[in-house]
Structures are given as C-alpha cells and as structure tokens.
Amino acid sequence: MRLLVKGGRVIDPSSGLDKLTDILIEDGRIIKVDENISAEAEVVDATGKIVCPGFIDVHVHLREPGFEYKEDIASGTRAAAAGGFTTVCCMPNTNPIIDNVAVASFVRERALRSGVVHVLPIGAVTKQQEGQEISEIADLVAAGCVALSDDGRPVTRADIMRNALEYSKMFDLPVMSHCEDLDLSNGGQMHEGYYSTIYGLKGIPAEAEEVMVGRDISLARLTGARLHICHISTAGSVQLIRRAKSEGIRITCEVTPHHLTLTDELVGSYDTDTKVNPPLRSQEHLEALWAGLKDGTIDCIATDHAPHHLESKDCEYELASTGISGLETAIPVIMSLVERGILDMNTMIEKMTVGPAMVLGIDRGHLQEGAVADVTIIDPQAVRRVDPASFYSKGRNNPYKGREYTGWPYATIVAGKVVAREGIIV
Amino acid sequence: MEHKDLLGLYDMSRREIELILDTALPMKDVIQRDIKKVPTLRGKALVTVFYENSTRTRTSFEIAGKYLSADTVNLAVSTSSVQKGESMRDTIKTLEVMGFDVLVMRHGMSGTPHYVAKNTKMSVINAGDGSNEHPTQALLDLFTIREKKGYLDGLKVAIVGDILHSRVARSNIYGLTKFGCEVRVVGPSTLIPPGLDNLDVKWYYSMEEALKGVDVINVLRIQKERQQHGLFPSLEEYANLYMLRPEHLLHAKEDVLVLHPGPMNRGVEISSQIADGVQALINEQVTNGVAVRMALLYLMMGGTKDEIAG
Numbered sequence: 001m002r003l004l005v006k007g008g009r010v011i012d013p014s015s016g017l018d019k020l021t022d023i024l025i026e027d028g029r030i031i032k033v034d035e036n037i038s039a040e041a042e043v044v045d046a047t048g049k050i051v052c053p054g055f056i057d058v059h060v061h062l063r064e065p066g067f068e069y070k071e072d073i074a075s076g077t078r079a080a081a082a083g084g085f086t087t088v089c090c091m092p093n094t095n096p097i098i099d100n101v102a103v104a105s106f107v108r109e110r111a112l113r114s115g116v117v118h119v120l121p122i123g124a125v126t127k128q129q130e131g132q133e134i135s136e137i138a139d140l141v142a143a144g145c146v147a148l149s150d151d152g153r154p155v156t157r158a159d160i161m162r163n164a165l166e167y168s169k170m171f172d173l174p175v176m177s178h179c180e181d182l183d184l185s186n187g188g189q190m191h192e193g194y195y196s197t198i199y200g201l202k203g204i205p206a207e208a209e210e211v212m213v214g215r216d217i218s219l220a221r222l223t224g225a226r227l228h229i230c231h232i233s234t235a236g237s238v239q240l241i242r243r244a245k246s247e248g249i250r251i252t253c254e255v256t257p258h259h260l261t262l263t264d265e266l267v268g269s270y271d272t273d274t275k276v277n278p279p280l281r282s283q284e285h286l287e288a289l290w291a292g293l294k295d296g297t298i299d300c301i302a303t304d305h306a307p308h309h310l311e312s313k314d315c316e317y318e319l320a321s322t323g324i325s326g327l328e329t330a331i332p333v334i335m336s337l338v339e340r341g342i343l344d345m346n347t348m349i350e351k352m353t354v355g356p357a358m359v360l361g362i363d364r365g366h367l368q369e370g371a372v373a374d375v376t377i378i379d380p381q382a383v384r385r386v387d388p389a390s391f392y393s394k395g396r397n398n399p400y401k402g403r404e405y406t407g408w409p410y411a412t413i414v415a416g417k418v419v420a421r422e423g424i425i426v
Numbered sequence: 427m428e429h430k431d432l433l434g435l436y437d438m439s440r441r442e443i444e445l446i447l448d449t450a451l452p453m454k455d456v457i458q459r460d461i462k463k464v465p466t467l468r469g470k471a472l473v474t475v476f477y478e479n480s481t482r483t484r485t486s487f488e489i490a491g492k493y494l495s496a497d498t499v500n501l502a503v504s505t506s507s508v509q510k511g512e513s514m515r516d517t518i519k520t521l522e523v524m525g526f527d528v529l530v531m532r533h534g535m536s537g538t539p540h541y542v543a544k545n546t547k548m549s550v551i552n553a554g555d556g557s558n559e560h561p562t563q564a565l566l567d568l569f570t571i572r573e574k575k576g577y578l579d580g581l582k583v584a585i586v587g588d589i590l591h592s593r594v595a596r597s598n599i600y601g602l603t604k605f606g607c608e609v610r611v612v613g614p615s616t617l618i619p620p621g622l623d624n625l626d627v628k629w630y631y632s633m634e635e636a637l638k639g640v641d642v643i644n645v646l647r648i649q650k651e652r653q654q655h656g657l658f659p660s661l662e663e664y665a666n667l668y669m670l671r672p673e674h675l676l677h678a679k680e681d682v683l684v685l686h687p688g689p690m691n692r693g694v695e696i697s698s699q700i701a702d703g704v705q706a707l708i709n710e711q712v713t714n715g716v717a718v719r720m721a722l723l724y725l726m727m728g729g730t731k732d733e734i735a736g
Contacts, residue, residue, distance in 0.1 A: 189536075194621030198436065200536040200558025200596060203620070270537030316514060318535040318556075 002026045003416055004039055005375060008046025012053055013350035014357075014366035023051065025373040028416035033367055044418065046377055049410050052349045053365050054086025054374025056356040059151070059176070059230060059254060059302035060327065062088070062119070065106060066095025071307040071394045073107070076327070077115035079305070079393035081420040083327040084409030086374035087118040087364060088305075091151045092129070099124035099135045104143035116419045117412075118374070120146045120360070125164045125175060129153045134164050141171045146360050149176035151230055152277075156182060158215060165225035174226040174252065174359060179212035179237070180278065189318055191264040191279040199268050201317065204279050206234035213237045217244045220251055228359055229253040231304050233278040235288030242297040252359045254302040255289050257333040258324055262399060272313045272320035273399040276306075290342050293351060300355035301348075303330050307395020325395030328423075329386055331378060333400060335407030352376075372415055379410035382422070392425065427725045431543040431550040434559035435600040443601060447569050449721035449729075450714070456493060457716055467496035470727050473521050475501045476532040476553065477508075482688055482712055483553050483562070487530045490719035496727075499526075514538070515545055522546050527727060531555075549726050557591045562722065563687050564597030566715040568605075570707055571642055573714070574683055578605035584636050584678075585609065586668060587646030587695055588617045589629075590657075594646060594687045599627055612636035613668060616657040633668060637677040644685040645670050648695045661694055671697045675705065683707055 003025040010021045010033065017033075024032040024039055057080065063071035071079075073090075080088045090107060092098030098107060104121050111119035123140030127133045129150045137148065148168055154177070155161040161177075168175050185208040190196050192203025213229055217240055220227035229241060232253050244251045262280045274280060292298040306323025313320050334352075337343040353376075357365030364374065385404045388396035412420040420426060428442065435443065456464055472491040476484050484500065491498040501521070503509075508517055521529060529548045531539045536556030543550040554560040572578050583602050589595045589611045602609050603626055611618065612630040622629050630636035637643060648664060658664050675682055684696075684705045692698050700706060 192620060194624050197619040197621040197625075198596075200556050200593060202557075270540045272541075311513070314513075314515060316533070316535045316541060317537040 001416065002039060002041035003044065003373070003413065003418070004037060004041035005044045005046050005051055005377070008049045008051035008377060010051045010367065011346060011349050012367040013346050014053070014354040015368070017367070018346060023367065023375065025413070025416045028373055030367055030369055030371045030373045032369060044377070044411055048381065050345070050378040050380055052376050052378065053353040053367050054414065055084050055352040055376045056087040056365055057085050057303050057305070057327065058089045058300060058356045058359055060088040060090050060305040061093065061307065062090040063094060063307060064110065065103070069309050073110045073119065074114040075392055075394050076305070076307070077111065077117045077119060078425050079327040079391060080117045081412045081414065081425060082392050082409070082423045083329070084331045084376045084378065084412055085117060085327060086376060086412060086414045087120060089120045089122050089146060089360070091122055091149060092124040093152045097124050097129055098122070098145070099127050099129070101139045101143040104140055104145055108144050116425065117414050120144070122147045122149050122176065124148065125150045125155055126160060131155045131157055131160055134160065134167055137167055137171060137173070141173060146362065147174045147176050147228065149178065149230070151176065151178045154178050154180045154182065154212060158219065161216065162219050162223060165219055165223040165227065169223060169225040172226065172361065174228040176228040176230050177212070177216050178230045179209050179216060181208045181211050184208035184211065188279070189275065190267045191281045193264060193282050195264045195267060195282070201267065206236055206281065206285065209234050209278055210236035210240060213240050217241070217249060217251060220244070220249050224250065226250045231256050231259065231278060231302070232289070232298065233259045233281050233285060235285050238288045238292035238297055242292065242295070245297060252299040254300045254359070255293065255298050256302060256304045257326060257330045258399065260286060260289055260337060261333055266399065270317045271399065272315065272317055273324065273397045273401070275317060275320050275322050276324050277322040293343060293347060299351070299359050301330070301334060301351045302356065303327055307393050308397050309394070310396065313397045323397065324399060325388070325391065325393045325397045327393060328391050329398055329400045331409050332384070332405030332407055335378070335380065336405055339406060373413060374415065375413040376409065377411040378407060380407045382406070382408040382410065384408050432561055432722060432726065433540050433543060433550065433552045435561045435564055435597045436559065440604045443565065443568065443604065446565055446718065446721050446725060447572060449725055450569050450717040453720035453724070454714065454717035456720070457713065462493050463495060464493065465495045466724055466729065467491065467494040467727055470496040470528070471526045472496050472498045472528045472530065472723065473501055473526045474498070474530040474553070475503065475521070477503050478532050478534050478554070480532055482715065483532065486712070486715045487553065487719050490716050490723055493716070494720055494723060496723065514542065518542050518546050522548050528723065551722065551726070554593050556593065558593055559597045560593040561597050562715070562719055563594050564601040565722070566711055566718045567598055567644060567685055568601050569714045569718050570685065570711050571683060574707065575641065578602070578607060580606055580608070581641040582608045582610070582639060583642040583644060584640045585611045585644045585646065586633070586670060587613050588648055588652060589613050590617045590619045591649065591652065592646050598644060599625060610636050610640070614658050614664070617652070633674050634677050637674055640678045640682060642683045642685065643670060643678060645696050647687065647689065648691060665694050669693070669695055669697055670700050672699050685711060687711070
C-alpha cells in the first residue's frame with residue numbers, strides 16, 4: 001500500500017524544510033521526501049496546498065468513558081481528523097478517571113477499535129484527581145500514558161504537587177498543570193476587568209492563573225522535573241515562563257486558539273459558548289500570548305477541546321458548563337492569525353507539530369524518512385463558514401459559529417491512510 | 427421603541443431614554459387622577475417572573491400594567507414548576523404559548539433576561555439581573571432627578587455603597603453619562619469594580635471628597651452577606667465610614683437630592699434623619715417608578731408619544 005503526496009509546499013519546521021516536493025509513503029511510513037517522485041501509488045494531489053507533519057493536540061477531552069453523551073472516542077477522533085489532527089492526548093477527567101491501568105488500557109483499546117487518529121492517554125496526577133495521593137504513575141506509564149494531569153482540578157496542595165513532580169521525574173514524564181487558584185477564581189464567570197464590570201459578571205483575575213504558575217515554577221526548580229503549563233492565558237504567565245526558561249527550568253506550555261483570538265468583550269452577548277476556563281482575556285493579554293509564541297516561550301498550540309451537550313450550554317450564563325468544542329475550528333482560526341500577519345506560517349506549523357512532540361518527548365511531528373506517516377495537508381485558499389451543526393464532535397459549543405474563515409484542512413493522513421478529506425471522514 | 431426588549435441602558439440611546447421620560451409625564455398625571463385607568467393596553471397581557479424577592483419593582487410593574495388596562499399575572503417562582511427543575515427555556519416557552527406579550531423578569535444571574543430574550547417572541551423587560559443592570563430603576567431615578575432639577579445635563583451625581591455588585595449603579599452610570607452628568611462613586615475599595623476610568627466615572631474612598639459640590643446623592647443598599655464574604659469587616663465599620671448622615675450634606679450643594687432605590691437598611695447605609703429628611707425623594711421615586719413603567723409598557727406595545735390617551 002503506497003501513497004504519494006504530490007506537488008505540495010512541504011513545511012517541516014523540525015528540519016527547516018520548506019519547498020515544493022513530494023512525499024512517498026509505504027506501509028504507514030514515510031519512505032522518501034524528494035522532488036518529482038514517480039512511483040506506483042495512490043496519489044494525493046497537493047498542488048497549491050501546504051503539507052505538514054501530522055498535527056498533534058496535547059490537550060483534548062474525549063469524555064469516554066463516562067460522559068459519552070458529550071463525546072466519545074469515535075466522535076472525538078473523527079472531529080480531530082476532520083480538523084486536521086493526527087494525534088490527540090486525552091485528559092483523564094473521565095468517569096472512571098484515568099488513574100489506573102484498567103482505564104488507561106480501556107481508552108487505548110477503544111481508540112484502536114473505534115478511533116481514527118492516534119490517541120495518547122494522559123493519566124491523573126492524583127488518585128481520583130482528588131489532589132491527596134499521587135496515582136500509581138509507573139503503572140500508568142506502562143499502560144501507555146504520555147503525561148500526567150489533574151486538568152480541570154488543579155492540584156491545590158503544594159506538597160502533593162512537589163511529590164508528583166519529584167516522582168514523575170523517574171519516568172521523565174511531564175506533569176501538565178491546570179494553573180488556577182480556586183479561591184481567587186471562586187464564582188468567577190469571565191476575565192476580571194473593564195468588561196466584567198460592564199457585564200456584571202464576577203471576574204476571574206489574571207492573577208488566579210499567575211500565582212499558580214509561579215508556585216509550579218518554584219516546584220519545578222526544586223524538583224528538576226518536567227513541568228507543562230496548560231492553556232496559559234495571561235501576560236503574566238508568559239512573563240513568568242519566559243523567565244523560568246531563561247533560568248534553565250524544564251518548563252513547557254501551551255496556548256489555545258481561542259485565547260489567541262477572542263477577547264472578553266465577546267461575553268457581552270451572554271452566549272455561553274464564550275464561557276471557558278481560563279476565561280477569554282483582554283486584548284493586552286492576547287498580544288502577550290502572540291509575543292510568547294513568536295519568541296518560543298510558548299511551545300505549542302492545543303485546543304483544550306471540551307465538548308458539552310446542548311443542555312449544559314443552553315441555559316443561564318452562570319449555570320453553563322465551561323469549555324469550547326475546538327478541534328474542528330483550530331486550523332482555520334490559527335490560519336487567520338497567519339493571514340493577519342500576527343504569526344508566520346512556519347511558526348504556526350511548528351506549534352502544532354514538533355512543538356507538541358517535544359512537550360511530550362515523542363518521536364512524532366516531523367517528516368523524516370522512516371517516520372510514521374502522519375501528515376496534515378492544509379488548503380490555504382479554502383473558504384468556509386463555521387457550522388457547528390456539521391461537526392463530527394457531539395459538542396456544538398463553539399464561539400466561532402457563523403464566522404467565515406480562509407484556510408482549512410484539506411487532507412489528514414494517519415499512518416499512511418487518508419482518514420479525512422476537506423473536512424469529511426473517508 | 428427601536429427594540430423588542432428592554433435589557434439595559436448600556437445599549438440605549440439618549441433619544442430613546444428621553445422618549446421614555448417624556449412619555450412618563452402624562453402617565454404620572456393618570457396615577458394622580460381619581461379614576462386611575464386608561465384603556466390603552468386593553469387586550470394585552472403581561473407576566474412578571476421574579477426569581478429574586480422584590481416588593482416595589484414587581485408591584486410597580488403590576489399596577490402599571492393594570493392602570494393601562496393590560497392583564498397582568500405574577501408567576502410565583504417559589505411555588506412554580508421551576509422548583510421541579512424545569513429549565514428556563516421551557517418555563518419561558520410555556521408563558522409564551524399562553525399568549526403573553528410582555529415578560530418582566532428579575533433574576534439573580536447576570537445576562538439571564540438577554541438569554542431569554544433571544545429565545546422568545548415576547549418582549550422582555552429586565553427588572554434586574556444579577557450585578558448587571560436594573561434599567562427601570564435608573565429610568566425612574568433619571569425621571570425623578572429631571573423632575574426636580576428641570577434638566578439632567580452636567581449634573582454632578584454621587585453613587586454611594588457597593589458599586590461592585592450593584593445593578594442599580596451600573597444602569598445609573600450608563601444613563602447619567604449619556605446626559606453628560608459627572609458621575610462619581612464612593613465606597614470601600616473592595617466594592618469598587620475595575621475599569622471605571624473607561625466609563626468616565628471617578629471613584630472615591632472618602633465621603634467628604636466624593637460629595638463635594640454634588641447635586642444628587644444616590645445611596646445603594648448594602649447587602650449583609652457581602653460582609654460574610656470578607657469584603658468589609660463589619661456593618662458597624664461600614665456605617666462609620668459610609669452611612670449617609672446630615673453632616674455629609676454640608677459638602678454637597680445646598681439643594682442636593684437624596685435617592686435610595688429601597689429597601690433601606692436604616693442605620694447602615696442611610697441615617698433616619700436623612701431618610702426622613704426634606705432632601706430625600708424615596709417615596710417620590712416609588713410613584714415615579716409606576717409612571718416610568720407605564721410609559722415603557724405603553725411604548726413597547728407599540729404606542730407613540732403623541733397618541734397617549736388623555
């Protein structure tokens with residue numbers, strides 16, 4: 001079984017490759033990257049398209065097991081493929097929680113059977129994500145977990161976080177920290193600032209995130225462990241992480257497409273699709289995040305794909321669940337930053353490929369010969385309107401609904417097999 | 427009126443506000459007659475849905491509707507199917523299909539009337555949503571001030587108390603600034619929200635400074651549970667610092683007006699000497715509230731200023 005991706009502009013930030021060339025794939029591996037390859041193979045015509053290593057999302061909620069009414073592995077991985085992702089890491093806040101071998105194995109097996117992209121589970125930092133005792137981390141590693149996180153529920157006790165970092169160091173596994181001081185954010189609905197005053201909603205100050213980023217940086221320094229900060233949203237976080245990196249602390253971080261493109265002003269519609277944690281921030285924070293991406297402080301872009309069922313969003317703002325179903329709009333939204341000149345194409349692709357691969361420490365996110373043939377092809381000219389009703393995700397909670405974007409996924413190739421074409425699963 | 431709903435003064439134009447205030451004048455005449463009834467809204471139906479307690483706002487809407495001959499119904503939320511877990515969307519749909527034209531809603535959560543308005547054909551009037559807006563209170567405050575002073579432009583108005591959580595403060599700020607008033611707020615630093623600079627509002631921690639030369643003082647009710655959340659140490663300390671007392675009025679203009687949206691905590695945010703004094707317009711505000719709400723109901727149900735029944 002051979003596949004030939006022909007005539008595209010191939011961009012692989014891991015090697016600095018950016019030229020018109022072809023890629024030949026055989027038995028799920030890339031066997032040749034060269035100009036004008038002619039071979040007996042099924043051809044994907046990539047003329048006018050951008051061909052990149054398969055996109056990796058380190059932060060996704062697939063909801064299975066336990067919350068299949070919000071999403072399951074079948075629907076979530078289809079959303080990923082349609083959105084141009086070839087690998088997703090799923091967060092452990094399922095029911096039961098991924099804090100033991102049985103659940104981690106279930107997720108992996110389910111992904112192999114019903115999924116269409118690679119699924120790498122993330123194990124819970126603490127048993128039941130209760131923040132009291134660290135999980136059986138060696139077991140989770142053996143079961144295939146690539147990172148640890150209590151995402152959604154910050155590890156509030158500094159001593160437990162210290163132990164988790166210290167212990168995970170043995171396995172060289174990153175601890176992905178959802179940084180939020182729950183006392184400072186308590187009851188908050190949106191970013192604290194001018195617009196929270198105008199809209200009369202309780203604010204969540206930027207400092208609710210930053211004080212925990214600061215704490216975790218200190219603990220990473222103390223332990224020498226790998227720390228990854230989830231979904232950073234504030235200028236202060238960027239600054240703290242920039243400084244920590246300059247001091248040689250082993251820290252990485254991610255930012256979501258929505259924190260890069262939407263501001264707290266949007267909450268004025270009381271559209272619950274704008275309700276997300278951390279909240280949409282103000283313009284100066286967005287600009288700091290852009291700068292952080294450009295100077296390398298921010299390692300990757302991750303969606304924090306958080307699908308919800310209709311009833312938990314079709315209600316009063318304060319009662320609504322937090323989260324955005326973002327896998328299927330990530331590429332067009334980030335492409336809009338490229339179009340606006342805020343981010344260049346190569347940086348954008350780096351943050352979706354080699355960036356997340358380095359965060360996880362996995363051999364993915366590049367197009368070297370011999371690599372697993374995960375390839376994302378983008379059509380930079382495609383124009384479409386965001387229509388959540390047509391999502392593969394069960395979660396239709398997406399604040400970009402109705403907006404028109406230029407630049408959409410053209411084809412998603414997972415281990416040498418075309419799984420999606422122009423947003424449609426094949 | 428240009429909009430289906432009245433959700434707040436933030437999005438309202440000065441012209442629209444003036445239209446409501448002007449229309450409220452003849453409405454006030456109706457209230458003061460022996461026969462307090464005009465047939466203007468006969469055949470129209472109004473429902474009030476209050477998820478929070480209220481004496482004056484709910485009653486005021488009800489009687490305003492009745493004076494205009496609309497059929498008015500109060501949904502008692504505490505004894506309704508809401509207590510059985512009915513969703514907001516379903517509750518509203520039920521009222522809509524009964525044929526109500528106007529829904530007057532109070533809710534403890536900001537933005538709920540906005541959510542409801544998007545999901546119903548009924549005209550929605552916000553009677554107070556969380557910490558967001560209480561537009562009819564601000565309209566009646568504007569009416570009261572304008573009635574006494576003869577104009578609004580350029581007046582200096584101080585709002586005293588819990589600005590952070592106050593929907594009355596927000597609606598007043600939006601309304602007053604549209605008339606070029608100088609708005610000042612004063613209260614403990616923990617109850618002053620961020621971003622006031624962008625609203626052209628000056629804030630103070632000292633009563634003496636804030637009240638210097640003002641034409642109007644609007645005193646807000648302090649909710650006792652704020653103290654439990656640690657936003658100020660005790661009601662006694664609050665009263666020591668911010669209870670409006672006769673000596674404070676010496677800093678203001680001689681003919682200063684004192685407003686309070688009610689219900690009052692005497693001895694906490696306002697002293698009885700002030701509440702019962704000559705400057706206080708608290709009872710006038712209640713009467714004007716009925717007139718303003720009559721005007722609003724009338725305009726929202728398609729009436730124009732020129733055809734008010736005499």
